Amino acid sequence: MSLISCNDITKIYKVGEVEIKALKNISLEISKSKFVAFIGPSGSGKTTMLNLFGVLDKPTSGTLKVIDTDISKLNYVERAKFRGEHLGFIFQNFNLIPVLTVYENVEYPLIMVKSIPTKARKEKVLSLLDAVGMLDQKDKLINQISGGQKQRVAIARALTTDPKIVLADEPTANLDHESAYKVMRLMKKLSSEIGTTFIFSTHDPKIVNEVDITYTIEDGALIKREERSN
């Protein structure tokens, strides 16, 4: 079963009179429980791609189905609900809420996006914090922890709602090499443990060794698909 299915997708940005073709005739399928990377140079269209998968944007042409839903048919609020229901996000700049503690940040989607009863919520948050190794830091505020730790918290936050897909646009770009590697490993481990599909983008070609499937895009076109058999 495909979680994401793209059929001949094109995305064009209009800046005044100029049209920028950010994605050209992309067709692909991504199935469950995979650890998927989009690699390509700056400006190649990775973010554009992930925004479409993340139901943050709509393709200019072609059909895109995310979890069997044609996303071009959803309006603003429906897309928000859809994201809250099925997707998790990890951002390059972490984008944690600085006025909340580590614990509260992870708890946030369970209150603001889904309404989960207190007890179940607490169990969920604590187990995820444990899974990302941040349990002992749970009462700290966000600016009291390091970048690598922030991204681990962000991973936990992305997973609290049990999303089918987690989208991460350059999750390691703001981390040093070692932290980046640890975060990568953690995502991969959780992906296989929980059975969530992780889709992320990166500049770093060395990452290929860690992922199940690598898509390489250049100048808006899909030029290569590599699958690594375990």
Added chain:
Amino acid sequence: MFNIIKISFRNLYRQKRRSFLTIGIVAFGVLAVLLFTATAGSFKNFMISEITDSMLGHIQIHGKGYVSSLDNLPLDNTIKATQINKMAQILDEIPEIESYTYRILLGGMVSNYLESTSAKISAIIPAKEKKVAPLLEARLQEGNFLRKGEILLPEIIAKGFKSKIGDDIVLIATNVDGSVNGLPLKISGIMESVVGPTGKYGYIHFDDAKSILRMDEMEVSEVAIRLKNFNDLEKVYSILNEKLGSIKNKNDKPIFEIHTWEKLSPFYSIANMIDMMSLFIKIILIGIVLVSIMNVMIMAVYERTKEIGSISAMGTLPSKIRLMFLFEGLFLGIYGSIIGIIISLIAIFIVNISHITVSFGRNSNILLQPKVSLAQIGLTALIVIFVAIIAVLEPAFKASKLEPIEALRQN
């Protein structure tokens, strides 16, 4: 919901100094409003009671057309005995009326046998007058209150005559038929002048006026009424208008005219001005709250664009994002009000204990006793909170409408 409130509340701490400053500005506005309303209100109430209690009474009844020709003190436009009886019956039946009294106003000459001057005189029934205008006696600069055969001389005339208490004086007046009569009187007291229609009048006994004017029957120029509760003014006024206004003469013209103190005293326009200023200060408060809260909230939305983008990407509904900012603005308003109210109460307390006096006209030491009602406090807080919500609406809607991709692209 609780979580939204929690986040909103903590958001105030992101820019502590800025939040504090905004709350301070709002509090200052509240202080200005409450302190002014309390102080001006105390001054206004003092002046009103001074005027009504020292001469006017709360409501007056005259023969139709009397007030507009008050300068001439016409004796042909008095209320006659039969009408007085009818009127008294009506007045006696109105429970809000504490008491009422009759007066005859007349113009004449007073002479101390050496020199003479014109004078305006109010003839009163002392015992009743004291009930209607309890502060009249307080205007006595020296001497005693009135008895039959005596006169209370206004201070200007007393000064001009260099009169002393106990001096003899003659009052000369022309009656309605044109005959001139004189009446010897003893000066029993000297009255301080005050602002207002009868503020510089002399006072004689009602019976003396009847005899000098050769009135065989009861006749009055003016009926002054005091209410049990000043706040019933409008109510009693309309009752009187209805009941007395319907009494007509042979030509189907109303016999009586009724005025509240406001229509009789020039202070009314000052009282109105005080109310206007207090309204004006409230409008300034609205401006302060609007601008300061809108300003910080626009800044806040701008600064947190990326964060809004990320929570929106995670699926937070626009309505919740909106609420988050609404609460934040609301908190600024609530904090500002609370702190403003506390400071105001302290300030009002300080003014009260420091016995500050001001002068107005001839009243040289009006003690400021600012009082602020719960309703005033509530109203001010309500205005602030309401305006805070208005101020934060635009930024909050803007935040909730941000496209997550655009917002996330911001640096």
